[in-house]
Amino acid sequence: MKRRTFRVETVHAGHPLGEVLAGVLGLPREEVERLVGVGAVYVGGRRSRDAAVRLTPEQVVTVVLEEGGQSPLAAASTPRLEPRILHEDDRLLAVDKPAGMTAQPTEGRVGDSLVDWVGAHLQRPAGLVHRLDRETSGVTLFGKTPEATAALAEEFREGHARKRYLAAVGPVPLPAQGFIDLPLSKDPSRPGRWRATRAANGIPALTSYRVLFTGSDFLLVELLPQTGRTHQLRAHLTALGAPILGDSRYGGAPRAGGLAAPRCLLHARTLELAHPRTRAPVRFEAPVPEDLARFFSAAGLPAPSGAIPAAEPPGGQ
CATH class of the missing domain: 3.30.2350.10 (Pseudouridine synthase)
Known part of the structure; x- marks a missing residue:
């Protein structure tokens, strides 16, 4: 599993999660919001599904970039299986x-x-x-x-x-x-x-x-x-x-x-x-x-x- 973890610095405090992730990861805002949407982002140890949530100092943010050799975004685009x-x-x-x-x-x-x-x-x-x-x-x-x-x-x-x-x-x-x-x-x-x-x-x-x-x-x-x-x-x-x-x-x-x-x-x-x-x-x-x-x-x-x-x-x- 490939992931990126960082601690929220003072300069990022009060800014939206999506905005901070785009800057830290160097990814387009749209891609970052998709990562948040599929559940690949954690804030303070909890899964976050809201790219607009505002961060506070010292919070730990983790992004799962790859799981099982596959990007969460690619995996989410595969056809949905029906039990x-x-x-x-x-x-x-x-x-x-x-x-x-x-x-x-x-x-x-x-x-x-x-x-x-x-x-x-x-x-x-x-x-x-x-x-x-x-x-x-x-x-x-x-x-x-x-x-x-x-x-x-x-x-x-x-x-x-x-x-x-x-x-x-x-x-x-x-x-x-x-x-x-x-x-x-x-x-x-x-x-x-x-x-x-x-x-x-x-x-x-x-x-x-x-x-x-x-x-x-x-x-x-x-x-x-x-x-x-x-x-x-x-x-x-x-x-x-x-x-x-x-x-x-x-x-x-x-x-x-x-x-x-x-x-x-x-x-x-x-x-x-x-x-x-x-x-x-x-x-x-x-x-x-x-x-x-x-x-x-x-x-x-x-x-x-x-x-x-x-x-x-x-x-x-």
Whole structure:
């Protein structure tokens, strides 16, 4: 991330934020106002969306100029992604998050995250219960009341929420099914990555998996995570030598079998848990997106749906 931070000097005190930024950054006033508008400017540690606000001495101003290798202005000009509503009632909202959409507003941008979209849909804030990585698609759940959000969050915290993910991975031999019990820790040599290994003092992470298709160019796998750690599935598959196709951060190939993998081909297909009001079991399922569906079509295989199978006990992998 590239940013510029400065402290407001006496000569700038009382002047509008946009005017000061244009002078300090050497940018046209119009460009500065766009940076403010997309949420890339912070004054005193708080995001500022008003270029006319007047500054006071010693305030710290931070401008995010680049995030993820891309200017916030360029990112804001890309087509807006539209989630799909899978289910909505008085207590919860289940949506299908498209790949490429962040779950929450990032430091350099606001307005185009899933949280922003849901807030606009409901005309009020909602409680995000769990998060998917930006490139991961699929079922994401929101509570519509504080009580519902707390009940849903407890389902995840206590391990009662059951999840099915689907992924396309590199063509390496894998047992037909297995159970991955490898702790996760941040990779000190590669910022932004997690490593799955017993050689470090990591946090417990458990994943049951089943191979759905084995071909000469790629495999299709069903993943049933028993814990919900950051990058768990991506790191676990990489530890098996089978990174997810399109996952450049973990070494996944950009294509296989003549098919493109334009992003990390991981999809949150199914989620099962207790409804926060009735406590009855409910299931939400997100259609397989086109980029991953092409691999299922090439394999001549329908994507798994319906009830999530019981996870295999430890002892396989």
